[in-house]
Amino acid sequence: MKIMREVRKLLDSFNYAIEGIIYAVRTQRNMKIHMIAALLVLTACFFYDLSKIELLAITITISMVIMAELINTAIEFAVDATTNYYHPLVKVAKNVAAGGVLVTAINAIVVGYIIFWDKLKYINFILIMKVKSTSPHVIFIILAIVCITTLVAKAIFGEGTPLKGGMPSGHSAIAFSIATTIALITGQLAVVVLSYILAFIVAQSRVDSEVHSIIEVIAGGIFGILVTILLFRIFG
Secondary structure (H helix, E strand, O other): OHHHHHHHHHHHHHHHHHHHHHHHHHHOHHHHHHHHHHHHHHHHHOOOOOOHHHHHHHHHHHHHHHHHHHHHHHHHHHHHHHOOOOOHHHHHHHHHHHHHHHHHHHHHHHHHHHHHHHHHHHHHHHHHHHHHOOOHHHHHHHHHHHHHHHHHHHHHHOOOEOOEOOOOOHHHHHHHHHHHHHHHHHOOHHHHHHHHHHHHHHHHHHHHOOOOOHHHHHHHHHHHHHHHHHHHHHHO
């Protein structure tokens, strides 16, 4: 009986831990973003011949980001549960915890760049050469097609209006489509990073203004990127 009680306690501890993770994913916006990013990176691992060291680095990096977000969430709830008024030390505690998440996120970007950039370089070079030989008129046609397909997608889901709300986010789709176009035309790392930062700011503004949900914004961004790349390959 004692062994059974210990086993039950062990199982309960696992269940509580899993419930905590599920609650964080369900209620925390940043945790949703981290989980989606982790799924995309892990999916990309299937398409590249990664070494054991590279897989280990990716696994540790993803675990660090998720763990940091979980700790940050726990600190926020613990502080809110014990303090029902503004206190400067509470602000410091939350900011420091959020800073820890930011550090792990930046580290994840660096690790991803080191591991995947060389593997994507050859494919990107071929695609960029094709795009650079594409007529400028074709670029505007591609952007027009992205706008039209976004409107069609909104009509299919039957949510929101062409310029506000609904699945997917039109602003995000167009912003990431333009960023992808700039990235393919220039091929310069600094320009690529700045283009996607601007696209991310556009997407973030749609979430902050409560016009779109995170899922709608992410769907719009992915939709814009994929359609743009597909059309460039076809017209190129």
